[in-house]
Amino acid sequence: MTDHNHAPPRGPNGGLSHYQTMELAVSELLIEKGLFSEQKLQGEIAAMDARSPETGARVVALAWSDAAFKARLLDDGTAACESIGIDMGPTRLVVVESSAAIHNVIVCTLCSCYPRMLLGLPPDWYKTANYRSRVVREPRAVLREFGTELPDDVVVRVHDNTADMRYMVLPARPKGTESMDREALAKLVTRDSMIGVGLAMTP
Amino acid sequence: MARFAAGDAVAVRRAHPPGHLRTPYYIRGKAGVVERLLGEFANPEELAFGRDGLPLRPLYRVRFAQREVWPDYAGAGADTVDVEIYEHWLEPARKAG
Numbered sequence: 001m002t003d004h005n006h007a008p009p010r011g012p013n014g015g016l017s018h019y020q021t022m023e024l025a026v027s028e029l030l031i032e033k034g035l036f037s038e039q040k041l042q043g044e045i046a047a048m049d050a051r052s053p054e055t056g057a058r059v060v061a062l063a064w065s066d067a068a069f070k071a072r073l074l075d076d077g078t079a080a081c082e083s084i085g086i087d088m089g090p091t092r093l094v095v096v097e098s099s100a101a102i103h104n105v106i107v108c109t110l111c112s113c114y115p116r117m118l119l120g121l122p123p124d125w126y127k128t129a130n131y132r133s134r135v136v137r138e139p140r141a142v143l144r145e146f147g148t149e150l151p152d153d154v155v156v157r158v159h160d161n162t163a164d165m166r167y168m169v170l171p172a173r174p175k176g177t178e179s180m181d182r183e184a185l186a187k188l189v190t191r192d193s194m195i196g197v198g199l200a201m202t203p
Numbered sequence: 204m205a206r207f208a209a210g211d212a213v214a215v216r217r218a219h220p221p222g223h224l225r226t227p228y229y230i231r232g233k234a235g236v237v238e239r240l241l242g243e244f245a246n247p248e249e250l251a252f253g254r255d256g257l258p259l260r261p262l263y264r265v266r267f268a269q270r271e272v273w274p275d276y277a278g279a280g281a282d283t284v285d286v287e288i289y290e291h292w293l294e295p296a297r298k299a300g
Contacts, residue, residue, distance in 0.1 A: 092241075094264070109227050136229065140278045156282045158269075163225050163262055163287035164244045 048121065055086060056118035056168060057189035060200075061182045063095075064173045077168065081118065091117045096159060097170045098196065103150055105143065105196030106159045106167045107135045113161035115168045119191060126195065135197075136160060146197040169196040176203055205261040206290055211237045213265060214296035215288060223251030226292045230284075234296045235267035238285060246289065261290040 016024070030036040059081060063070040073080040077093030093115060096104040108114065109132050114122040125131050135142045139156050143149075150156065159167045171193040177185060180203065192198030207213055217232035225247050240263055245256025269282040276282070 094241075109229070110225065136284055137273055138277060139282070152279045154279075156269075156278060157266075158282075158284040160227065160284060160286045162227060163241075163247070163289065165241055165262075165264070165287060 048116070051116060051118075051120040053119045053189075053191035053194060054186070055120075056115070056191070056194045057186040058182075059084070059086070059118060059168075060170055060189045060194065061186035063170055064177075064185055065182050070170075073170070086117065088117050091115065092165050093118070094159075094165045094167050095170050096157065096167060098172045100154070100172060102155045102157060103143075103148075103196065104157045104159060104167075104169045105135060105139055106161060106169060107132055108161040109133070109136055110162055113166060115166040115194075118168055119194060123191070143197060146192065148198055169194050171196075171200040174200050174202040205240050205243075205263075207237050207240070207261075207263060207293060207295075209237050209239050212296040213237055213263075213288075213293045215265070216292050216294060218292075222248055224248060226288060227286065229272060230267065230286050230288070233267055233272050235265040235271070235286075238264045238266045241287065244289075246291075263288055263290065263293065265293070 027036070027041060031038055031041070059073065062084065063073050069080065069084075072083070073095050074097055077095040078088050078091065080095075081088055081093060096106075098104045106114075107126075112122055112127040114126060116122070131142065136158050139158050140150060143156075161167055171189065173185075174188060177188065184203075188201040188203065190198055190201060193200045212234065213236070214234040215226065215230050215232060219231075240261060242262060243259035244262050246258075246260045247256070250256040264285050265288050266283050266285050268280075269276040269278060269284055270280060272284060
């Protein structure tokens with residue numbers, strides 16, 4: 001999947017880059033041959049643009065407040081999300097649980113694989129060589145730059161999305177949220193907490 | 204049939220074939236433990252060239268100690284990195300002591 005824009009961004013010399021030209025050529029060919037339509041293409045772009053971390057936050061809030069759902073989510077992330085009506089498309093999801101003892105963070109060192117069906121398009125920094133090369137090698141230093149300071153006795157687990165699965169972090173439920181309902185809980189769940197560079201907000 | 208199961212000690216082949224590979228350089232030659240078998244998937248090294256990717260390849264999530272991967276790792280000793288590796292990149296290894 002590439003990041004589509006209605007007006008393709010320009011390459012370094014103002015023209016289209018090699019891959020932008022290739023992408024346009026392939027999509028024009030598919031449309032010309034009737035395998036795909038311009039409307040369908042625009043519809044897919046609109047659907048991708050409409051996905052946002054709110055979906056992931058809803059999943060996290062439900063897992064925090066429903067132990068049976070949480071167990072299903074950790075056992076088979078794809079099936080659990082589909083069971084609450086989320087369209088997972090071809091995504092195969094693994095959810096990793098953070099706690100007071102373990103902190104998880106996700107990366108794709110090869111490109112920009114990301115649980116888009118739950119979090120929408122990845123932030124620009126997620127795709128940079130800086131994040132991708134450093135979080136796998138010095139995760140604690142990178143987390144500190146995001147304002148996430150972890151004591152040495154918290155185990156840091158990095159998850160590299162290198163193949164067919166996509167990963168999402170189930171952040172630890174913040175203290176002082178025992179009486180909150182799901183809707184209020186979901187508001188504490190940031191995109192960065194589901195990537196694992198941050199923690200869920202405290203109320 | 205999957206060759207490895209959760210808990211098995213494995214090592215990633217140290218190989219540098221040409222083509223489209225999903226085994227990152229940094230993990231080649233490193234030893235870890237199978238965290239889980241993820242299922243069987245079409246081989247991306249074949250899919251990338253328009254072939255069918257068959258036979259399907261077992262895919263594993265393998266957990267590596269950060270200090271195994273980066274000898275100068277500065278974080279805590281229990282820190283880990285999990286990487287998805289296809290079976291044909293793995294060989295059996297002795298359990299780490």
